[in-house]
Each structure stands twice: as structure tokens, then as C-alpha cells.
Amino acid sequence: MAKKIVAGNWKMNLVKDEAKALASEVVAQAKAETPSDVTLIMGVPFVHIAEVKNIIGDAENVFLAAQNCYDKPSGAYTGEISAAQLKSYGVDYVILGHSERREYFGESNEMLAAKVDAVLENDMLPIFCVGEVLEEREAGKQNEVVSKQLSESLFHLPVEDFKKVVIAYEPVWAIGTGKTASAEQAQDMHKEIRAMLTAKYGDAANDISILYGGSCKPSNANEIFAGADVDGGLIGGASLAAADFVAISKSY
Numbered sequence: 001m002a003k004k005i006v007a008g009n010w011k012m013n014l015v016k017d018e019a020k021a022l023a024s025e026v027v028a029q030a031k032a033e034t035p036s037d038v039t040l041i042m043g044v045p046f047v048h049i050a051e052v053k054n055i056i057g058d059a060e061n062v063f064l065a066a067q068n069c070y071d072k073p074s075g076a077y078t079g080e081i082s083a084a085q086l087k088s089y090g091v092d093y094v095i096l097g098h099s100e101r102r103e104y105f106g107e108s109n110e111m112l113a114a115k116v117d118a119v120l121e122n123d124m125l126p127i128f129c130v131g132e133v134l135e136e137r138e139a140g141k142q143n144e145v146v147s148k149q150l151s152e153s154l155f156h157l158p159v160e161d162f163k164k165v166v167i168a169y170e171p172v173w174a175i176g177t178g179k180t181a182s183a184e185q186a187q188d189m190h191k192e193i194r195a196m197l198t199a200k201y202g203d204a205a206n207d208i209s210i211l212y213g214g215s216c217k218p219s220n221a222n223e224i225f226a227g228a229d230v231d232g233g234l235i236g237g238a239s240l241a242a243a244d245f246v247a248i249s250k251s252y
């Protein structure tokens with residue numbers, strides 16, 4: 001069975017004291033309120049990783065994610081961060097292929113395949129984002145787009161590695177826009193994704209967590225998470241308020 005996961009993506013928000021305060025609130029509230037079968041993840045900017053790791057301490061249900069990494073192991077790549085460096089700070093998950101990285105930093109499916117490999121080689125777990133832009137949705141091409149993203153970045157993996165991947169479906173037109181996919185649209189796409197994974201990897205696909213992302217908040221999480229193939233959420237804006245983020249983790 002797929003694990004229930006609520007992952008926050010702080011994106012490029014918060015300075016040091018704000019990050020420490022938010023992480024402390026999340027850890028305290030999650031301890032008291034998040035159901036024990038839900039994995040809560042904070043996806044934080046690189047500069048906050050050490051502080052947030054320290055705050056998480058030995059909390060049992062809260063994990064740490066980075067928002068990107070480079071695929072090369074080390075060397076003259078000024079400004080980049082390797083998977084091994086992230087691992088050395090105790091990072092558990094790495095968000096890869098977010099639409100903002102695809103759009104603003106030109107990340108291709110091929111580059112992302114190499115990043116997926118680097119993350120897995122360093123014993124961390126990728127949260128791999130897929131999703132279509134508005135024009136693709138309006139042209140009815142969402143299945144084709146997502147299928148290409150999955151096959152070009154993930155389908156080279158042997159099944160034992162593939163089982164470590166978390167998928168996040170984020171329709172780009174719903175990110176930060178306040179426009180959420182309907183619960184039905186989310187479930188339809190998640191079911192399609194599950195079918196694509198099953199066609200490639202068989203029953204192992206049933207254990208893969210497929211998260212929904214895009215204007216998910218306490219007021220709509222319950223309805224979205226009710227979808228049979230929706231195993232949780234990748235939360236942007238609402239992960240910046242501890243009470244909202246933890247409320248979402250109770251929305252199953």
C-alpha cells in the first residue's frame with residue numbers, strides 16, 4: 001500500500017529566524033496532531049537545511065527535503081549542491097523536476113533522470129514532479145505530457161529503485177494561482193499515472209505514493225485526498241503556516 005505523505009515546499013521563502021520558527025512550530029504541532037500513519041516532510045531552501053535538521057531532531061514523523069540538487073558527485077560546478085552534500089546533512093528526500101525548475105532553470109527530462117540517479121545513489125528518496133501547463137490541458141494533452149515526463153526521467157530505473165520514488169502530480173495552472181484542480185480532475189490524473197506506472201512496473205505501482213500539488217489547503221485537502229489514487233499532497237503556500245500545514249496532514 002502507498003504511504004500517506006504530506007510534503008511542504010517552502011520554495012524561496014523565509015530568512016533564518018523565520019525558518020527556525022516555522023520548523024519548530026511544525027515539529028511541535030505534528031507531534032501532537034499528525035496521525036502516526038502520515039509522513040510529514042518539510043522541503044526547505046538549502047541554507048536552512050542544517051538548522052531545520054537540528055530542530056527535527058528525533059521527531060518520528062517529520063522528515064527533511066531539499067528542493068533540488070545537482071547530478072554530478074563533486075567538482076568545479078560553482079553554486080551547485082551535490083546529492084552527497086545533502087545526504088551528509090541528513091536530508092531524507094529531494095524534490096526534483098518541480099515545474100518552476102523546468103520553466104525558469106531549463107531542467108529537461110534528461111537532466112532530471114541524472115538527478116534522480118544521483119539522489120538514489122546517495123540513499124535519499126526523490127519526490128519527482130510531473131504536470132502539464134494550461135495550454136496542454138486545454139488541448140487535452142495532459143496524459144501525453146505526463147507520460148513523457150515519467151518515461152524519460154524514471155523508466156530507466158530497475159523496479160527496486162523505482163519503488164523508492166514518490167510522484168507529485170502538479171498541474172502547473174493550479175500552482176500558486178488559487179485555482180485548484182477539482183477532486184475529480186486530480187483523481188482522474190492520478191489514476192492515469194498509476195496505470196502508466198503499472199504498465200511499466202506491474203504491482204509495484206500500487207506502493208508508489210502519488211501526491212497532488214496545486215493550491216492545496218486545509219479547506220480543500222479533505223476532498224482531494226478522498227481520491228482512491230491520491231496519497232497526499234505537495235503543498236506550497238499553505239506549508240508556510242504551521243497550523244495550515246499540520247491541518248492538511250489530518251485531512252485523510
Ligand SMILES: O=C[C@H](O)COP(=O)(O)O
Nearest residue numbers: 009175176214215236237
Ligand atoms: O510544490 C508545491 C506546489 O508548487 C504547489 O504550490 P501551491 O500550494 O502554492 O499552489
